[in-house]
Amino acid sequence: MKILAALDSSSQSTFVATEVARLAANTWADVTLLGIEPEAVNTDQRPFAKGDRKAEDHPLIKSLRENRNILQNYFGPDNSPYNHSVVTSELVEVENGFWEDLQVCRGSIKQLNTRLRTGNPAKAVLTEARNSQCDLIVLGNSISIFGGVLARSVKKILLEADTSVLMVAESKNPRRIVACLDHDNISQPSLELINQMVTLYDADLEIVGLTTQDTLANNVDSKMGEIIKYYAANKIKALVRFVEENRLATFAAQAAQDNLVAIWMGKKSLLSRIFHPRSVEKLLSGTESSLLILR
Amino acid sequence: MSETRKILILDDEPIVGERLKTLLAKDGHYVEVFTDPRLAIQRLEEKTFDIIVSDIRMRELDGIQVMNQVFQKSKKTKVILITGYATLELARESLTKGAFDFIAKPFKSNEIRTTIGRALEALDNEESPRSRTTSM
Numbered sequence: 001m002k003i004l005a006a007l008d009s010s011s012q013s014t015f016v017a018t019e020v021a022r023l024a025a026n027t028w029a030d031v032t033l034l035g036i037e038p039e040a041v042n043t044d045q046r047p048f049a050k051g052d053r054k055a056e057d058h059p060l061i062k063s064l065r066e067n068r069n070i071l072q073n074y075f076g077p078d079n080s081p082y083n084h085s086v087v088t089s090e091l092v093e094v095e096n097g098f099w100e101d102l103q104v105c106r107g108s109i110k111q112l113n114t115r116l117r118t119g120n121p122a123k124a125v126l127t128e129a130r131n132s133q134c135d136l137i138v139l140g141n142s143i144s145i146f147g148g149v150l151a152r153s154v155k156k157i158l159l160e161a162d163t164s165v166l167m168v169a170e171s172k173n174p175r176r177i178v179a180c181l182d183h184d185n186i187s188q189p190s191l192e193l194i195n196q197m198v199t200l201y202d203a204d205l206e207i208v209g210l211t212t213q214d215t216l217a218n219n220v221d222s223k224m225g226e227i228i229k230y231y232a233a234n235k236i237k238a239l240v241r242f243v244e245e246n247r248l249a250t251f252a253a254q255a256a257q258d259n260l261v262a263i264w265m266g267k268k269s270l271l272s273r274i275f276h277p278r279s280v281e282k283l284l285s286g287t288e289s290s291l292l293i294l295r
Numbered sequence: 296m297s298e299t300r301k302i303l304i305l306d307d308e309p310i311v312g313e314r315l316k317t318l319l320a321k322d323g324h325y326v327e328v329f330t331d332p333r334l335a336i337q338r339l340e341e342k343t344f345d346i347i348v349s350d351i352r353m354r355e356l357d358g359i360q361v362m363n364q365v366f367q368k369s370k371k372t373k374v375i376l377i378t379g380y381a382t383l384e385l386a387r388e389s390l391t392k393g394a395f396d397f398i399a400k401p402f403k404s405n406e407i408r409t410t411i412g413r414a415l416e417a418l419d420n421e422e423s424p425r426s427r428t429t430s431m
Binding site for chain 1: 307310352354379380381382383386387390396397398399400401402403405406
């Protein structure tokens with residue numbers, strides 16, 4: 001599994017890094033910590049290049065390094081899959097005709113990368129997610145991430161990412177994962193991600209099936225049977241609930257108060273139609289719990 | 296010319312084995328896929344594989360038991376364990392009992408390909424250590 005954590009210099013990023021550490025401790029995932037520096041007003045300013053500001057004094061750099069330490073310390077000194085076993089020398093061409101012999105640490109079982117991107121935060125996260133081919137983007141609650149100014153980025157990332165997105169909120173662990181699934185088209189990686197969340201939080205699983213005026217619950221029930229069989233085979237007790245299509249957005253907003261709501265929004269999903277941008281905004285503004293968008 | 300490596304894939308979900316077989320066969324490896332751990336164990340008694348990719352949670356036998364069986368026959372085989380239900384303890388147990396790597400689902404093709412690449416490199420290094428220790 002590859003996880004991309006979208007971070008800034010706010011205190012909420014510390015919480016996001018801790019949650020990522022917890023998930024990484026279970027899954028031994030490759031992790032990229034991505035720091036976002038919003039677009040500079042003056043385009044001549046390059047915050048991480050030569051200039052007046054030393055990189056180590058930059059709040060984002062400080063925060064990223066602290067967050068990297070959180071992740072490394074979570075495992076203890078000898079048990080981390082990110083520890084390097086080999087230090088080698090590599091000749092790097094700094095500029096034409098000029099090389100530097102750098103000491104490079106290698107040999108870790110898993111990758112822990114710390115990266116920075118400037119510019120539009122949503123675009124930066126989506127680009128990094130695509131380039132790194134991550135399986136999951138983790139970010140903070142929309143209210144405080146990126147200093148509150150960029151709350152709209154969270155919605156954009158949730159709606160436009162090609163991969164699954166977990167928005168973590170500073171609340172107690174969810175006791176239940178409420179998974180709103182499209183019974184026709186749910187992807188295997190989405191089911192696998194639900195399993196990891198159930199394991200991580202030691203939570204119950206409730207699967208929500210959709211009914212419409214034209215579809216009887218027992219028709220949907222037979223389609224959901226395959227999904228239930230899948231969970232039964234994997235020793236996960238899953239409860240099924242049926243919700244009418246026109247009530248789903250309201251149901252999800254209520255369920256999100258106390259549970260981790262997971263919504264399957266892959267390309268073929270019927271739920272993408274129900275959870276249009278305004279519904280997602282309502283869900284984000286109302287929830288004090290975490291939210292998982294599956295793809 | 297490099298030698299064709301033999302890889303055994305064991306996962307009780309057929310979709311996982313099918314996906315990996317297509318990918319790894321394309322890379323030039325010889326691949327056998329099993330969904331039943333007992334049949335995989337039988338096959339392991341007949342044939343030695345370079346790499347085993349096994350799910351951990353299966354109905355009859357778990358992946359760690361399969362790994363123990365593999366090591367009884369061949370210590371040099373690299374075992375990569377995959378799981379949909381990852382825990383800290385499981386990751387530690389897998390590694391301390393000798394797994395080459397531990398991969399949580401979901402994962403993309405490139406991740407398993409990279410891990411198999413590392414396993415093959417480790418096998419190459421173990422098989423011809425002399426050629427790699429002389430240059431400083």
